[in-house]
Amino acid sequence: MLTIALQNTYDRRRLHTAHLRAIARAAPVAYSCGFHLALVDFPLEGKPSEVAEKVSESTTIGGGGRYLLELVRTGRFHILSGERGFPPQFGTVVVTTSKPWEGRAVKPIEIAERALEGESFIMLVGLGRHGLPKETFKSARLHMDVTERGVSLETCTAIGMIPCKIRTLMEALKWRNGRKTSHGSSWP
Numbered sequence: 001m002l003t004i005a006l007q008n009t010y011d012r013r014r015l016h017t018a019h020l021r022a023i024a025r026a027a028p029v030a031y032s033c034g035f036h037l038a039l040v041d042f043p044l045e046g047k048p049s050e051v052a053e054k055v056s057e058s059t060t061i062g063g064g065g066r067y068l069l070e071l072v073r074t075g076r077f078h079i080l081s082g083e084r085g086f087p088p089q090f091g092t093v094v095v096t097t098s099k100p101w102e103g104r105a106v107k108p109i110e111i112a113e114r115a116l117e118g119e120s121f122i123m124l125v126g127l128g129r130h131g132l133p134k135e136t137f138k139s140a141r142l143h144m145d146v147t148e149r150g151v152s153l154e155t156c157t158a159i160g161m162i163p164c165k166i167r168t169l170m171e172a173l174k175w176r177n178g179r180k181t182s183h184g185s186s187w188p
Helices: 017-033 048-057 061-073 108-116 134-139 155-176
Strands: 002-008 036-040 077-080 092-096 121-127 142-144
Touching (some): 002 017, 017 036, 017 155, 036 061, 048 061, 061 077, 121 155
Parallel strands (some): 002 036, 002 121, 036 077, 092 142
16 A cells, blocks of 8 residues: 655644645545555544545645545545554555655665555655654654655645656556556566
């Protein structure tokens, strides 16, 4: 299971337009790349289906919330609290950052290879001016710079790039190894 998780560091008490836009932008990316979408520490109450309905009513992004609702329908939309840690089914926690800590850095190709072997990952993206909290950096075993060049990305750019790069690498690895890709083609 691969999950892109938006960790709210913006405002935990009140839902803002920035929250809604980030969710609406992340849903079609997660859906198209076959990822799960998790919201961490968002000021939301209710079941994922209720939250998805509320967000869908307030946006025209992502087909008016169509892809968020599809993620709910397929069991790929989750609401989590980072304070309690992450349920084990989400797998290894990966901090996404342009400055991975020494000894914790992992390349996107390594995540793709391990995912193809069946390992699950939850990749955290900070939603707020200061990115992910230091506690999250300390607790995560892996840190990934999706650009592999130390380039700091705007949040929505990172939300788009992370799942797309991992999925593309996985497809390339499958193709190279002669396995069927999601498009049905295989190595000649």
